[in-house]
Amino acid sequence: MKRFGETEVLKAASVHVRPGQVTVLLGRNGSGKSTLVRCALGLEAAQNGSVIWRGDATLNPRLARMAREGLFFLPDRGLAVPRQRVETHLETLRAAFPRSEPPPNQDPLDVAPFVRSRIWQLSGGERRRVELTLALLRDPVCLIADEPLAGLSPDHQSRTARALREAARRGAAVLVTGHEVELLLAVADEVVWIVAGGTRVLGSSEQAWEHPEFVGQYLGRRRPRDSPLSAAASAPAPVAASLARHAPVGVPQRGAAWLRRAVRVPLPVAASVAVIWVMLRVVLAALRGAVPLPEEGGATGSVLVGEVSLPLVAVCVFLAWIDQRRRGEASWLANLGIGPRGALLLWAGTCLSLEILAVVTSAWLR
Structure with missing residues (x-):
């Protein structure tokens, strides 16, 4: 439960994010999507409720602790530091979370042309591409992205959707919010609808398109168009393999990784x-x-x-x-x-x- 003054935003809302799957959280503006996510990460204090992270329940979640254990949170804005260069962010991320196996695509959203620029010098769309690249290069165990497609061109929206699908294929648990229905439902394994302070699990994308209340109250009776993305989910990588990517092997490697993290x-x-x-x-x-x-x-x-x-x-x-x-x-x-x-x-x-x-x-x- 979450209140802002006398306004009760969340009553009985919950969302489950599973390894190897993309869960899409949809709802109208002001329905509580971002609030639910921020409460789950400890960025907002809820009146009651608990969070289960990697099998352990807690009443006091901490984003920093979960980040050290493999979670990455992409807020709707304000992730990248305005005065720092793009390359500084990338180098810091690599030093903070070394891994033996890098992601398949090191530049999924074409940020190389402005890698030496400072964040404040970039346009809103370019800044969002940098933040998305950081989230994808983290190669997290769990990725929570709040409206990742907002402000992007159609081409980069499609690329981002494919990259989210690829992150799930590699074993990550992915939670995405947004309003780009066709693209998000094309990559979704499970759709959750937040309405009237609560959540409803609608099932797969096909089931969501056929849900009468969801279509009538949220989609406005639209019908899906042909999507450039396939809704078929690829076989996810084993979760153990996903966890193993984030730690160097051997005492010398761990020592060097610790030193790089301390410096960066x-x-x-x-x-x-x-x-x-x-x-x-x-x-x-x-x-x-x-x-x-x-x-x-x-x-x-x-x-x-x-x-x-x-x-x-x-x-x-x-x-x-x-x-x-x-x-x-x-x-x-x-x-x-x-x-x-x-x-x-x-x-x-x-x-x-x-x-x-x-x-x-x-x-x-x-």
Whole structure:
């Protein structure tokens, strides 16, 4: 159940996503498709309900934890970081989730021409193609895509639909929302209709086209046209094989993979908060006038002078949170396995470590 104020959006809604299948969630605008998905990922707090992920039920789902275990969430917008280059996203994704077997098509949506561009320089459709490419190259165990076809040209819509079908064939559990009925139903193994705060499982695409209420209330009595895609599902790859693609074998390979992930994922986050800490220390030194400390009897002051300041650490963490929101990094980091709690610990740990290092260095210089 999910309410926004007095408005009850979801009453008794659920959706099951199975390995090797594409599940399509359809419904009118405002029916609660995105809300249901976000509640399942812990991005929205539901009044009640639980999530079953890989056989385990939880009342407190966390996108970052599920992302580390093979899930990728493609929101309807705002996945890619505007100030970063496309190639930076691709390199970070490869470092964060190394695998022994890459996907068959490394560039399914033709993003190579603008791979050196920054995200903010791209049009809406180009940005969406980049985000879809990131989702597909992740080669996830479970892919949840909220309106992935919106804003794309017909050709790229067809390519994306085929790529989603291919992801399921490789063993992924795929959940897709949207309003591009012909394309989505052409690749669907199961259709779920969300209406009046609840969900109805309509079955296969053929059964959905024949469902009288679904046709009358949602499709508007349309009939399917000839689709460029085949609705026949390919035989899915074994789930065990899908899981095995995401981990290097052997201690040296795991060590190298850990190092690449550390350099590409948490280190940039720590570097950004370190810059904030240095700026705060410079401002603090300027306010103090860099005067000698009384207890040191005339010792020369500097930026790295003083005891550990917990208020300064708190201010540093707060500014890092504001900076993350300004950069638009939260969704991308969550899909890399760093959620709000992880980011908070990383910020606080970095600021506190720098404070301790400053005190130790100051004492040694004296």
